[in-house]
Amino acid sequence: MYNKFSEKLLGELHARLESLSLVELSPVPLLKAQVSAVADALKDLTDFLAAHPPLDKQEEIGYYKFTYPRFKSLIVYYTEYHYLLVGVPESGLKAKKKYYLSRLSAIAAFFEQHTLHYDYFRLDGGMLDELFYSAVDAGNVLQPIVLGYGPFLGTAMSELVSWFMALERLRNDILRLLHGLSGPGPMSATVVDPTGTLQREFKWTGEDIHLIELVHGIHLTGQVNNGSIGIVELFKVVGTFFGVNLRVPKRGFDDLKARKTMSKTAFLDMMRSAVLKKMDEDDAYDPEKARRRNGF
Template sequence: MLFDVCERELRVMEDALVKINAHFNAPLDRVTPALAVIRKSLDFLRGHLVEHPLASVEEQVLYAKVLLPKFYAWYIYHQEWYAIWSAVPVAVPKKVRAFWLDELRVVNRFPSRYALQHAYYRLSDTSLDELLFVPGVAEPGNRLVPEIPEFDAMFPTPCSYLFAKFRAFGLLSASMMEAMAGTPPMVHAPASSRKRTREMRWTGDAINLVELGFGIYDTKQLNEGNASLAEIFEWMEEVLHVRIGRPARRFEELEGRKKISPTDFLDRMRHGINLRIDKKNTYDPEAEEAKRRRKEKRAQLAAKIKKARGGDDGKLSTDN
């Protein structure tokens, strides 16, 4: 029951965040409405726990390790994203890119401060769940329990908050890499100089993104191979404005395919690219002849212009 209730509320919250992203073009304009939406969902969780206290150790671990961090990660993400954009310098693109690279290093370096806990998070380990996520179990001074100065009181244990921060910084890293893919984002640049692109939405079948997500994960394409499946799915959902679902459940759909290949979409992509290459490399006599004629016409036109200007000296001819 707890899982279903939280997942429904999470979908409501994330749908609202997608709408906010679509409505506000400037990142600095999104933070206030986004945080308001997230706070509303966090208040919902608090109220639900008051009415339905966690009844077992399993529920306590599920809530502290998985459910609450999913919500609060977005809260941390939007605060940090706002802080980064607010600090973008008014400078030439080269210096702005240096700023973004420095910020990316800071974000990617954060997990190393809690290497043991981050390894536990990344590997989805469960052997220490009760120690790390059930309040009162760990003895004071236990090295496995991190000391976090900004530890939020709504979290049952410090490690629960830390898992939310790991998730948030994974989202931040993905957003920063996406932002840096082209011209360095300059929040203070004149409006006329900012690159405006149409919002992109995934309109194909979500199961196709499942294939892409597992392909990206298995070939270690993001964050030096350290991005988890959950982070990759969440990144695709946020960027492409689509609901994909839980990786494990969607993978079962791929495994269960009988009439088509489990990698049908990737197979079609490979086939399409090969066709494009074959088409480009195929010798077409008519196309080659047309290309030759166009080249000759350009050469003749260039010769006429050169003659009209009197040769290479760039002066107009005085001959009648």
């Protein structure tokens, strides 16, 4: 009974919120308008509930478990998002990153504080639904204690679920903001991608002169862009990728030529030896491999 009405109401609410985002309003008036729009929808929803009481316990549970939090979470989200933006440092990339990371830590701490109820929410549990999503035992020790934004029109658990939904959405926003600060970034830097995943770090841990030798070899044999890329640009790209300052290409080449105690192409020689050794090892007779290959 509630699904059709709530879906229509939620669609109208999202349309109203979308229209507000297109209007040039300062942060506080925008927040007031957003909260007012959600509060109006919540009133319509609860008026409908009063006029059409749940037919049975399962319908009541469904309302407080799924329907109500979808609306109430929007009040929590828009309010918390407003406070997030208000607190962003005005300048300093490092300060902004530190701020966003602190907010992520605060969200994680909230989820940890409510571990039992958050796990129940995430796992979509059902065994305690009657306790959490009906008025059967509001004083039970398992009931959560909720402090937040009014109006409180649901059960304690449905109010807490609204927070879970809002903070998960806010967490994704913060991760996107962090990614925006990091940009695509060099692969030698650990950055947050749009999904919140830390990109794997790639760092050149060998000697810088070896990388210089490798880049010169790549350039002189025309392996990139059919040889059309300049040596300075290639040095910059490879150096950025591995997080190494390769300096001026000519100076690096002079360092290669100035080697006294080893081959002028020591790293390329080392690579050649390593590849040949690997080939020899693979070609060496292995009775066990031969047995598996021949099937006996």
